[in-house]
Amino acid sequence: MPRTAKSEVAKTKKTKSAAPKTAKPKTAASGGTIRIQYYRSFIAAPQPHKRVVRSLGITKLNQIVERPDTPSMRGAVAKVPHLLRLVE
Numbered sequence: 799m800p801r802t803a804k805s806e807v808a809k810t811k812k813t814k815s816a817a818p819k820t821a822k823p824k825t826a827a828s829g830g831t832i833r834i835q836y837y838r839s840f841i842a843a844p845q846p847h848k849r850v851v852r853s854l855g856i857t858k859l860n861q862i863v864e865r866p867d868t869p870s871m872r873g874a875v876a877k878v879p880h881l882l883r884l885v886e
Contacts, residue, residue, distance in 0.1 A: 829867075830866075830867040831864045831865060831866055831867055832864070832865055832866075832867045832871060832872070832875075832884055833862050833863070833864050833884065833885040833886075834854060834856070834862065834863050834864075834865060834871075834875055834882055834883070834884060834885070835860065835861070835862045835882065835883050835884075835885045836851060836856040836858070836859060836860065836861050836862075836881065836882055837859070837860060837881070837882070837883055838859075838880060838881050839859060839881075840878075840881050843878070843880075843881065847877070847878045847881060850874050850877050850878050851878065851881055851882065853874065854871075854874060854875075854882075856882075862885055
């Protein structure tokens with residue numbers, strides 16, 4: 799059975815809903831940054847702890863990354879203080 803073409807109404811309805819969305823860049827409330835160091839391996843750590851470290855963009859041991867100083871970033875570091883530390 800050959801495929802039939804969609805009606806013109808269905809085609810236009812689909813293109814109208816696909817409007818491009820613009821995302822606003824998020825800025826830190828305090829305007830500063832914090833430096834986070836990954837200083838202990840998470841090999842024996844539970845899976846949620848590994849996900850927290852990876853979500854911060856950390857991939858290597860003793861790596862230091864700069865992230866915005868927000869309560870959510872500080873909370874992520876506070877969840878795994880045995881793996882991460884703040885470097886001043």
